[in-house]
Amino acid sequence: xxxxxxxxxxxxxxxxxLIIESESISKEEGDEIIEGRLYCSRCKEYYPIEDxxxxxxxxxxx
Amino acid sequence: MPEIKSSSIQMNxxxxxxxxxxxxxxxxxxxxxxxxxEENDLILELGTGSGIIAKALSERLKIxxxxxxxxxxHAVRYARSKGLDVIRTYLFRGLKxxxxxxxxxxxxxxxxxxxIEDRWLEISWDGGDDGRRIINEFLDGxxxxxxxxxxxxxxxxxxxxxxxxxxxxEDEGFKIEIISxxxxxx
Numbered sequence: 252x253x254x255x256x257x258x259x260x261x262x263x264x265x266x267x268x269l270i271i272e273s274e275s276i277s278k279e280e281g282d283e284i285i286e287g288r289l290y291c292s293r294c295k296e297y298y299p300i301e302d303x304x305x306x307x308x309x310x311x312x313x
Numbered sequence: 314m315p316e317i318k319s320s321s322i323q324m325n326x327x328x329x330x331x332x333x334x335x336x337x338x339x340x341x342x343x344x345x346x347x348x349x350x351e352e353n354d355l356i357l358e359l360g361t362g363s364g365i366i367a368k369a370l371s372e373r374l375k376i377x378x379x380x381x382x383x384x385x386x387h388a389v390r391y392a393r394s395k396g397l398d399v400i401r402t403y404l405f406r407g408l409k410x411x412x413x414x415x416x417x418x419x420x421x422x423x424x425x426x427x428x429i430e431d432r433w434l435e436i437s438w439d440g441g442d443d444g445r446r447i448i449n450e451f452l453d454g455x456x457x458x459x460x461x462x463x464x465x466x467x468x469x470x471x472x473x474x475x476x477x478x479x480x481x482x483e484d485e486g487f488k489i490e491i492i493s494x495x496x497x498x499x
Contacts, residue, residue, distance in 0.1 A: 261409035304389045307407020
């Protein structure tokens, strides 16, 4: 995912803001994150970025 | 503007057996979207499937940004391989912000309880008992994601009760217009 996409993403549980967890990024191409994680500080939930796609589903729906 | 016909585009990889293949309803929506979309629109396509509508829009509109979603992991992989911005989520669950144009070819076939053969593929057409389960959820959430000049394009089938769907949308306060129709035989 491109980094500026974060402005359009929300936690699927609480609809709050997500942050890109910088230390989780293991693969990047240009301004795109290929492998990494997003984090909701309110729900304390992580959302993976896999093959460049953020997965914004609650854990039970993945 | 020349109409894009189904015969001119095909999905090429055999890998995509779990992804809804572009069909008549895809091309109905594609042509409507090409007519409706304006330069500078922030566009969202829900349930993008093969991604061909979003791809055509992003090629036509150089300034606009097109964001796509799907719940199907095979579809998101396919759409991403076409260079699209893809989010794996369910309807508006993982989204915030407002869009100028929202496009959705929803699952609209009425389906009761039955054996499921291909879960990810069937999700792309299963509209619940009356065919309007996902449509109603969409109509419930879409207002929160439309900008001031925001519009949405939604495919509705006579099989899932067109009048009822239009009424639901009007009850949510939307002004509804039928912009394109096609008769299909099954």
